[in-house]
Ligand SMILES: C[C@H](N)C(=O)N[C@@H](Cc1c[nH]cn1)C(=O)O
Ligand SMILES: [Zn+2]
C-alpha cells in the first residue's frame with residue numbers, strides 16, 4: 099500500500115494542474131437542457147475522453163439516439179462514454195459513474211462572475227459544474243493520474259460510465275446500461291458515485307440513500323396567440339389564473355402536500371430510524387444561516403433531516419409561457435405550462451404517484467369549470483434508492499476518509515436524485531456507494547456554485563486512497 103504521506107504530497111504538488119483541469123472542464127458550457135448548448139455537451143464528452151485516454155484508458159462512445167424537444171425539434175442525444183482502465187482478471191472491477199453535463203447558468207441570474215470561467219475567490223473555485231459534477235469527475239482523473247505517476251500498482255480494474263444528460267433526466271442511459279449488462283457491466287464488483295454533497299462544511303460523509311423524482315407539466319391553453327390585456331382583458335378565461343389556482347392547491351403554507359393518496363404510500367418511520375437521525379451531527383442554525391432563509395418549516399433537527407431525506411416534498415418550479423422578465427408587459431398568455439415535481443421516498447413508486455397526481459388535478463379541473471383546454475402529464479419518473487451501508491464496500495470508503503481526515507464519516511442520505519444509482523444496483527446486483535467530496539454550501543444548481551480548493555484536493559486524496567483500499571475489499 100502506498101504511504102499516505104507521500105501520496106498526499108504528490109497530490110498537493112499538482113494543485114495548479116488539477117485546478118487547470120477543472121478550469122478547462124468548466125469552460126465548456128455543457129448545458130444539457132438547452133438545445134443551443136447540445137454541441138457543447140458533445141465537446142465535453144470528447145474532451146473527457148482525451149483526458150481518460152492520456153491515462154491509458156480504452157474509450158468507447160455509446161450512441162444514444164435522438165430526443166424530441168417540447169417544441170418538436172429533434173436533437174441528437176449525447177453518447178454515453180464508457181472507459182476501461184485495466185483488464186487484469188485477478189483484480190476486481192470498480193465502476194465509476196459521473197456526469198459531464200450541467201444545469202443552465204447565466205451571469206444575469208445573479209452570479210458574481212461568469213459561470214463558465216472558473217474563478218477563484220477566498221479559496222473557493224466558482225463556476226457551473228465545479229461541484230456538480232465536473233469537480234468530482236476531474237478528482238477521479240486527478241487521483242488515477244497521481245497514482246500512475248507514483249508508479250503505484252492500482253489493485254483494481256476501473257470502468258467509467260460518464261453521461262451528458264443527467265441534469266435532463268438521464269435520457270437513454272438506462273437502456274444503454276441494460277443492453278450492456280452482460281458485457282461492459284458483467285464483471286463490475288462495486289459502483290461508486292461522487293455526485294452529492296457533505297451534510298456540513300467540515301465533516302466528510304458517505305451516502306446510502308437518494309430520493310426519487312416525479313416531474314409534471316400542467317398545460318392550459320386559452321386561444322391561438324397572446325392577447326393585449328387592455329383590449330381583450332375581461333373577455334376570456336385566463337389560463338394563468340386557472341394555472342395559479344391549480345398550483346396553489348398542491349401544497350399548503352407549511353409545505354404539506356395536499357394531493358390525495360400521497361402520504362399513505364410513505365413507509366412508516368421506525369423508532370430505530372428516529373434514534374439514528376438524532377445521532378447525526380447537523381447544526382440547524384448553520385443550515386438556516388447558509389440558506390439565508392427567513393425561517394425553516396420547523397426548528398426540530400430530526401424533522402428537518404427527515405423532510406430532506408425521509409419524506410416526500412413537492413416543489414413548484416416555474417411556468418413556461420408566462421411573462422418573467424423585468425418591466426411590465428401587459429399580455430394575456432395564450433398557453434401556459436406549469437412545472438412541478440415531487441421527490442419520492444420508499445415505498446412510493448412513480449406509477450402510483452403519477453396516478454394520484456393526475457387524478458387530483460383532474461378532480462380540481464372539474465371543480466374549476468374552466469372552458470380552457472387542460473392537460474397534465476408526467477415527464478420522466480425515478481424511484482428512490484437505498485443501499486446496505488454495512489457492506490465492506492462502505493468500509494473501504496470509510497477507511498479512505500479516516501486516512502485523509504482522521505475521522506469516521508457520517509452515514510447520511512441525500513435528498514436529491516441520481517436515477518441511475520438504482521439501475522447500477524439492480525443490473526450488477528452489487529453494492530453501490532455515494533462518496534461525495536463537495537461541501538453542503540456548494541450551491542449546486544444555484545447561483546455562484548463552487549467547490550472549495552480544500553474539498554477538491556482532499557477529495558482527490560480520498561478517491562486515490564479509496565482505489566487502493568478496494569484491493570483489500572471483499573464485497
Ligand atoms: C444529486 C445530483 N447531483 C443532482 O443534482 N441530481 C438531479 C437529477 C435531476 C433529475 N432531473 C433533473 N435533474 C436532481 O436531483 O435534481
Ligand atoms: Zn449531479
Ligand SMILES: [Zn+2]
Pocket residue numbers: 201230265542543
Ligand atoms: Zn445536478
